[in-house]
Amino acid sequence: MLARVSSAPTFRRLPRAVREQQMLDAAVKVFSRRGYHAASMDEIADDAGISKPMVYAYLGTKEELFVACLHREGTRMMQAIAGAAAPELPADERLWRGLRAFFGVVGAHRDGWAVLYRQARGEQPFAGEIATMRARLVEVVAGMLDHALRAEGREVGETDLEVVAYALVGATESLADWLADHPEADPEKTATRMMNAAWLGAGQLLHGATWRPPSA
Amino acid sequence: MLARVSSAPTFRRLPRAVREQQMLDAAVKVFSRRGYHAASMDEIADDAGISKPMVYAYLGTKEELFVACLHREGTRMMQAIAGAAAPELPADERLWRGLRAFFGVVGAHRDGWAVLYRQARGEQPFAGEIATMRARLVEVVAGMLDHALRAEGREVGETDLEVVAYALVGATESLADWLADHPEADPEKTATRMMNAAWLGAGQLLHGATWRPPSA
DNA sequence: GATATTGGCTACTCGCGCGTAACCTTACGC
């Protein structure tokens, strides 16, 4: 190999903040495809274009690295939703905006979603973390439903509320999963479909009812 | 230890079929708690009250053992649903019976459900298996919806149908997960709640509509 | 232009857990 002519600094040295993001990107990618245990630190380092000790130096052990992924993807998600679904809006509007934000993020970061949803749920040290995030979401949705109910002077048992919220969140997650596996699908359209199913219900849909997004 | 008095055959030798089921029970239990990779064959063998080589002799490698678990729990599930939701019934009745069967099985085999839903989804060699099962379910639900639609002389795009079915299945799975984590909850009641959410939709529910199970 | 400091690497240790070899011992068939 004569090519060793010190011509250009082919191997660039990058500041820590940049490398950390690259590593997190690589980690999310590998974790999403392989799962926590089957993913190897070597592969992650390799994918990030860096050597393994650097990963340990910056992000710590495998477990800490995974938590860092969870944290980044999780807060991204929660903030997008919280920012979109302002509390002063009417219930259907809030739901619609929340869904749109949610599917937007999933569409833009598909393997981030896969890590959160498919990988972290079962693995023991992390299941709790995810469950907490999910519980917060369910709580928000339940709160929204409750608010709308009270506005109509009605009231419903706490468990009933929680369960409906659970179903709503579950349906949404499931569609997100579908979206993650269908790269050609449009997040916005998926959100509309979800809104239809959630708001109207199968019975209504069968009788020809349709919900349409407000012309915002 | 004086207790070694050949009094009773404390160590019972059991026929293969029995031991296989015990092993599968143990495997499902351990896999559900730990996940595929973190579960050790030693722990499974231990939990089954048998030594490791027996597991290998009867059920094969770890991967084969996991597939066997998936297969047992999966067919149990699918058969219960198929047996309950007869095609000649009207759509809501079919949905209701299917849901009741589903939640019944989940309630009776909670960690079986956890293996199917929480563990097998992400792990690469098995995700396909699960996806196939799930796709069959979605197809059935979509078929049911389609049937009901045609009966009313209406028609809907294939993707729309598939997506609604996906949402329905996802919501149901999510509630199943809730059920798995709430040992005190009643499967039948959970099924009713799911039916309400699915059939009526959030919008209807907010306006006080209620769906009630037929007095069967 | 000397000297920290920060970015980066190669090459190792070591434990955990899958899978197996080799070996006992009940019980059933005849």
Next chain:
DNA sequence: GCGTAAGGTTACGCGCGAGTAGCCAATATC
């Protein structure tokens, strides 16, 4: 009652991958 298959065991080999020790090279700072 005795051979033989079927039920069962202990104790090990061995590979893979997490984590580390020790060392080199740019860049920043004065």
